[in-house]
Amino acid sequence: MPLQSLTSLSAVDPQQWDGLLSDGQPFLRHAFLSTLEDSGSLGPRSGWQAEHLLHVQDGRLIAALPSYRKWHSYGEYVFDHGWADACARAGIEYYPKLLSAVPFSPVSGARLLAASLEDGLELLQSLPGYLEIEGLSSAHINFTDAFTDAALAGQAGWLQRLGCQFHWQNRGYRDFQDFLDTLSSRKRKQMRKEREQVAGQGIEFEWLEGRQLREAQWDFVYACYANTYAVRRQSPYLTRAFFSLLAERMPEAIRVVLAKQNARPVAMAFSLIGGDSFYGRYWGCLAEFDRLHFETCFYQGMDYAITQGVQRFDAGAQGEHKLIRGFEPVITRSWHYLRHPGLKAAVEDFLQQERVGVLAYAEEARAALPYRQA
Incomplete structure (x- = not known):
């Protein structure tokens, strides 16, 4: 053929x-x-x-x-x-x-x-x-x-x-505390402490869908994304145009969470949603905050999956830091x-x-x- x-x-x-x-x-x-x-x-x-x-x-x-x-x-x-x-x-x-x-x-x-x-x-x-x-x-x-x-x-x-990757499974949890209750006492306390450390720095979070983001916000998303490569002295794979064009073509699949301090964005995580799964793709920050990566990339996504009734959270490659937070080997x-x-x-x-x-x-x-x- x-x-x-x-x-x-x-x-x-x-x-x-x-x-x-x-x-x-x-x-x-x-x-x-x-x-x-x-x-x-x-x-x-x-x-x-x-x-x-x-x-x-x-x-x-x-x-x-x-x-x-x-x-x-x-x-x-x-x-x-x-x-x-x-x-x-x-x-x-x-x-x-x-x-x-x-x-x-x-x-x-x-x-x-x-x-x-x-x-x-x-x-x-x-x-x-x-x-x-x-x-x-x-x-x-x-x-x-x-x-x-x-x-x-x-x-x-x-x-x-x-x-081998590590994915998180939503087993019908009512809320994040319901998930924490399934963990050993030591791990439950560790996760709660990490979340409290982020909140203690005055960090709040805002979830937006693709159609809700303005071009200035996409500029911020891209700046954060590109910075994750810049710190390793690498060039980013994606262009700035990718994000705006994707928001035009499939906005319903896009989810972005903005981490804000005093109402000013300092970090973001870009994800896609489809079927029964939530896919964490890109993360970036413009300033360093203790434990902010774990909160923005993992706990916020887990919380969102529970709230939306999504069954699976795939947060990308690499693993051990996910394993201790409940992501299972696949x-x-x-x-x-x-x-x-x-x-x-x-x-x-x-x-x-x-x-x-x-x-x-x-x-x-x-x-x-x-x-x-x-």
């Missing part, structure tokens, strides 16, 4: 694209992905060139793989820098490669978009030939959902990689197709060993959760 490839999602009808989505998650929506492109956050100069693969039949889109041609491995959160370094030492070209993922967002969800499993399998079976024709070393599909996992599990040559999956047989054999051996370590780490983390034992 010949694949069609597009370097801009604007060439795809939004209704046809969104019609392939299986849930309410916002990150694969046409509005979100096209905003990344149209705002200049993606493009050849960034090392992320859109290369969406489509299966079109009788003028109708029946399967798609949102993808990007990559010349580096930054912004992916499934780390293959070691593979690229090994290739460089062996004289093997690792870049460019093909990546199917949500740029800059380590969030699991749909990757293979298809009207049926059969349509999706046709697209996947055409992918190795496409890589060869295009001179791409490999294909990587990161943070997959169950549908994509099932499709890839039966395909020859694909290697599965496990990872196994994530990615899939990798490597054309070079020697590289494939070496990575396959590495992944088998890594898998044992990841599962053991998740089990150890679960034992360290702060909840009271039954």
Whole structure:
């Protein structure tokens, strides 16, 4: 089956694209992905060139793989820098490669978009030939959902990689105190103390939806976001235009909490909401306050999820600081197709060993959760 490839999602009808989505998650929506492109956050100069693969039949889109041609491995959160370094030492070209993922967002969800499993399998079976024709070393599909996992599990040559994140589950809590009551005494006191420390600095919080934010507030949001990179002497992935454009295209999915001292904003957390989940994405501050990060990024989000009846809170990558605050280990999956047989054999051996370590780490983390034992 010949694949069609597009370097801009604007060439795809939004209704046809969104019609392939299986849930309410916002990150694969046409509005979100096209905003990344149209705002200049993606493009050849960034090392992320859109290369969406489509299966079109009788003028109708029946399967798609949102993808990007990559010349580096930054912004992916499934780390293959070691593979690229090994290739460089062996004289093997690792870049460019093909990546199917949500740029800059380590969030699991749909990757293979298809009207049926059969349509999706046709697209996947055409992918190795496409890589060869295009001179791409490999294909990587990161943070997959169950549908994509099932499709890839039966395909020859694909290697599965496990990872571990930490998500918070709302078990029908009436309020934040109800959640605290499920914790051990020591952890309950620690969280209460952290929240009191923030309140004691005169910090108050305001929640806003996308349609409520003015451009001056988006300027502040972006300044905070960019500052998290500036302190590490890095350039931010997203442009200022991304935030305003996303607010135009999908304001109903945006949530921003502003931390204020004496009515003046000092920090923010930018999140998206969709389906049964709340997704914490970006945080930033323009001044340092004790424990403000934990309150703004975690406790405010947990409080909001309880108030809104949202079942799950995904606060992003990394973990131990989430674990002690009640975020539970969740196994994530990615899939990798490597054309070079020697590289494939070496990575396959590495992944088998890594898998044992990841599962053991998740089990150890679960034992360290702060909840009271039954």
